[in-house]
Amino acid sequence: MKIAYVLDDLDAAGGIQAVTRAKAAALAAVPGNEVVLVAANDARRTAADLPPGVRVVTLGVNYYEDDWKGFLYVMKGILIRRRRHAEALRKTLGELEPDIVISVGQSEKFMIPRISRGRPWKTVREYHYSGTYRKDYARLQGGMRARVMAAVSDFYEFALRQGSYDATVVLTRQDMETNWKGRKGVHVIPNPCIRRTERAASLDRPRAVAVGRLVPVKGFDLLIRAWEKVAAVHPGWKLEIWGDGPEKEPLENLVREKGLERQVFLRGATPDVQEKLLQSSMLVFSSLFEGFGMVLVEAMACGVPCVAFECPCGPRDLIEPEKDGLLVPLRDTDRLAEAVIRMIEHPELRRAMGAAARKKAGLYGLDAIAHSWMDLFHALKNSENTNLS
Template sequence: MRALARKGKSAMVRLYRGYNRRKTRDAPPPSTGQVRILLLHAYGMGGTIRTVFNLASYLAKEHDVEIVSILKEAEEPFFPIDPRVRFRFLDDRLHPGPDPVRAMLSKLPSKLIPKEESAYHRFNLWTDLKLARYIRSLDTGVLMATRPGLNLAMAQLALPGVITVGQEHVALATQPEPIQELIKWRYRRLDALVTLTKADLKDYRETLPKPPRKVVRIPNAVPPMTGDVAKLDAKVAIAVGRLTRIKGFHRLITAWETVAAAHPDWKLRIFGAGPQQENLAQQIVDAGLEGKVELPGPTPDVGAELEKASIYVLSSRHEGFPMTILESMAKGLAIVSFNSPHGPKEMIKNGVDGLLVKPRTNANLADSIIRVIEDEQLRRDLAAGALETARTYDVDVIGQKWDALLASLLARRESRAQRAAMAGATDTAGTAGTADAARLTDGAATADAARLAEGAELKPPCP
């Protein structure tokens, strides 16, 4: 029985290899004319969504850009979108229709996304099928993914003619160990991996035994915002983010007890929604901070709210590359932030464009906020420094880095194709401009496909 199973798997692997060869042979030349970006929920709210919209808008000047959202759970986007950018939704959960196959598969857990992925509960066997079909339908162009689960699926399933670019918005060190093991195993098949911070770039280069062809750092750009810079005369501090434990808003509220006692005329406004909303609201009541700390909910116009404040506070346990810091800098706010080892530490020059505080120290956070409140000159100096820093993250400055990356990836593909053609290797992955011929014959990749087809979970090989 085992021998029969092995023969079946072997036949499936051969079929998969043959299919890849045929698709490669018939594929159009490598191109960056089309850019597809995989996103979990394009109509949701969050920093990753906002940065993807920003990047897509820039790339749409010269490329055909489509954002491919795994889920559709809202009728309208939370953030404004560029009309040049198209959208595709793989699983419309608002209007699922009467499809019995979808109904059945939606009840079964995902086999494509690792269980340790933070968004695993959002996937199922139906999303697996739709995602796999979409990825395998592409034979050229650029495909980007924006979170570990989608990067891993893309690396596993993309045809050799597609230029694959993985983006990481969360630090490698914060990923669960099983995810890190899969990253080590599969990310080598990507054409490029883009990190947001220098610290994460260093971690990936040191951790991956065989990294992608290119591992580069391209930070996020400042998104367009309404209004003007803050006047710094409002007695308001602001924080923005998902109301989750990791954002540390419970620490910020505790710190504000000290701030409010010293400066009762100042107010803290925390914008966002999430599972901690009720707990935070109760904490405000218990601390007697009603009227001094507000939870207004999410806002689609972050710029307008930042303009009404004077201080931005970031209290997260850790961050990848917080967009809210960039947005606050661009609005000319004085910033007080916990000194997270990746994003804030790289983005803020302590005492120049913000104040960095030892992480998870509520008293130190309160002291730094009070210092900025009481020293108006410091507040204005930090705000001026923040505006200068924000200019280095202008969308055109960051966009040119993406232009250079895509151009280099295309040049490498075309160079390989030319060399393979000159060598007469017309039946290899190189002829189709593949970034790595091993992706065509890689036993691990084909075994992955076989296991997925059999409904088994995908696991890294034994060391």
């Protein structure tokens, strides 16, 4: 089966790129498969590192290369390059003649349905975020303008474009049941756990970690406020927040305001999240909303139990409360602190939950996720109808 993934950029360090590269390698390992990554921009680094069975085709569009020159160049990128992209993509897909074409939801997402009319291949749209992410961000930003823009964008993408792909794949059951209810052809396939290790955390260090960009959606301000209550009972326990971003200074000020300089540490970005997880005894997840929450799966794979806000979407799908982690109501810093304190004071609970989490992480291994994708691809190929239910 020939599978074509279409996206803007492969060399970027983002999560979409990392997941796409990993899935491409896993699918290419299936006998009889050929995987082609069709990138709008140059992808020299990625092309050099991919395994046999994965090919890269670049379209030479190179979005963003002139954006730094000013607003007119940004508009040029949107208007002129978008047209060039569509023309190059139409030609390339026609030459490749794939069985399956997958959009990861970037610039190509509205091109593929038009290009695919009358073509023999089946089309799949991936959503790497929840169905309400625009509205969630608009609420977080505040203001009528953000809410109106979110509503208009959602209407254009969901109302006008509904049914334009043969199948739609979302990351969580919660997202499908809440935001895609009643729509045909929607399937749940979670992201794979890319970082897999034979090691497991010892869970005996007085250390908790949180991981993510220092931006409001990650809720690190709420986590610091919760840790004030934890530190009052267990001052020897440390919280390390790994990540960088525009909220660094306000968060540092909050740490000082709460007198937590010896308990809470903003460590900056790290290239080795897995090692930080292995050196911890729990992950604390304070996001206000997510598309999936990949760091939860990464922690589980390391045998690290998670304490999380039950935010949409991700934690409810991934964590079974009282078995492999703890969930608390969104934004409830008192309950978050209580859950962390419970983990601290009951090491046997930590170990039991860590072991259960590590076992569950196997469900998100690359081979298991590739198998789910192959089931969908075969069903699409064998179906004469679009919007496979």
